[in-house]
Amino acid sequence: MVEVREWTRDDTARLFRVPTADDDKYARGVVALRTGSPAYPGAAVLGVEAAWRTGAGFVRYVGAERVADAVLARRPETVAGADVGRSRIDAWVIGSGTDPTDRDDAEQAALEAIVAGDAAVVIDAGALDLAGKARAPFLVTPHAREFARLQEQLGISTSEEDRASAARRTADRVGGTVLLKGARTLIASPDGGVIAVDAGTGWLATAGTGDVLAGVLGAVLAANQGRPIAEVAAAGAWIHGQAGRVAAGMSDGGTGHPIVAMDVAAALPQAIADVLA
Numbered sequence: 341m342v343e344v345r346e347w348t349r350d351d352t353a354r355l356f357r358v359p360t361a362d363d364d365k366y367a368r369g370v371v372a373l374r375t376g377s378p379a380y381p382g383a384a385v386l387g388v389e390a391a392w393r394t395g396a397g398f399v400r401y402v403g404a405e406r407v408a409d410a411v412l413a414r415r416p417e418t419v420a421g422a423d424v425g426r427s428r429i430d431a432w433v434i435g436s437g438t439d440p441t442d443r444d445d446a447e448q449a450a451l452e453a454i455v456a457g458d459a460a461v462v463i464d465a466g467a468l469d470l471a472g473k474a475r476a477p478f479l480v481t482p483h484a485r486e487f488a489r490l491q492e493q494l495g496i497s498t499s500e501e502d503r504a505s506a507a508r509r510t511a512d513r514v515g516g517t518v519l520l521k522g523a524r525t526l527i528a529s530p531d532g533g534v535i536a537v538d539a540g541t542g543w544l545a546t547a548g549t550g551d552v553l554a555g556v557l558g559a560v561l562a563a564n565q566g567r568p569i570a571e572v573a574a575a576g577a578w579i580h581g582q583a584g585r586v587a588a589g590m591s592d593g594g595t596g597h598p599i600v601a602m603d604v605a606a607a608l609p610q611a612i613a614d615v616l617a
């Protein structure tokens with residue numbers, strides 16, 4: 341059994357800060373998302389919203405025109421365009437709301453260039469197959485079914501291991517940090533540590549909350565360059581769980597109520613205020 345560290349609110353607080361007079365929009369972190377597709381435009385909208393709501397200073401978006409239009413309709417603050425890759429980027433988010441079987445050669449080349457770059461990359465959903473090509477610092481964010489597919493791709497046997505050992509072994513094999521989503525999210529780094537973050541509410545089990553998480557992770561990575569990716573990711577997962585609890589009306593205890601993914605994104609500022617308090 342691998343050792344598992346329980347992540348706390350105090351641990352999370354160390355990775356968030358109040359902007360000072362010395363900050364500008366770049367100093368707070370520039371996040372770029374290449375997410376969503378005509379089949380899943382909402383995933384792009386949710387990830388962009390979440391990156392802004394987590395406190396990014398600048399959010400860029402690149403994707404199909406129809407998807408970019410939806411992103412801009414919701415968040416006109418976003419800078420969209422095909423030349424995003426030539427601008428300053430502190431962290432990328434790729435894969436949410438995409439299907440690898442729909443990927444054309446141009447998209448393949450663009451994604452490969454992102455994972456071969458210097459900026460940290462959140463590799464989600466439909467981009468998980470690219471983890472093996474990554475040279476940038478990266479974080480893969482599978483849910484249980486995606487995790488099983490990733491293990492299969494890497495030739496890892498899926499027999500009887502506990503989740504922590506399986507995440508640890510996958511991180512080792514893929515050469516990057518693995519964030520295995522669930523009610524209890526596990527974050528494993530190639531150097532051997534595993535961190536656990538309890539979401540604290542089952543109301544998060546609803547479509548699109550993973551797309552929100554990917555945007556959160558992009559923003560926290562952009563704001564915390566040079567810090568251990570697993571700890572930054574754990575802080576992002578904790579804030580996402582807290583936003584779920586706030587959105588579901590559980591701040592004062594209680595059982596809560598149904599939420600949609602955009603409610604989680606909308607509650608991120610309050611969740612951050614809670615850890616900064």
Ligand SMILES: NC(=O)C1=CN([C@@H]2O[C@H](COP(=O)(O)OP(=O)(O)OC[C@H]3O[C@@H](n4cnc5c(N)ncnc54)[C@H](O)[C@@H]3O)[C@@H](O)[C@H]2O)[C@@H](O)CC1
Nearest residue numbers: 380381382383436437438439465466485486547548550551
């Ligand atoms: N609003 C949006 O645009 C959303 C986009 N999403 C995107 O949708 C894509 C697919 O993600 P998934 O998480 O669905 O991929 P999964 O690998 O979980 O599911 C793949 C397929 O299997 C089916 N399936 C899975 N579990 C099932 C079950 N228990 N019972 C019956 N059928 C089951 C689903 O219908 C789906 O078509 C990703 O790119 C993801 O980012 C989702 O995040 C949901 C929200």
Ligand SMILES: Nc1ncnc2c1ncn2[C@@H]1O[C@H](COP(=O)(O)OP(=O)(O)O)[C@@H](O)[C@H]1O
Nearest residue numbers: 483521522523539542544545547548549550551
């Ligand atoms: N039962 C649950 N309790 C708490 N959190 C959950 C539960 N199920 C899922 N989550 C969280 O909700 C999010 C779901 O992500 P994901 O499965 O990728 O959804 P989607 O692809 O629809 O966006 C993850 O952050 C996960 O940790």
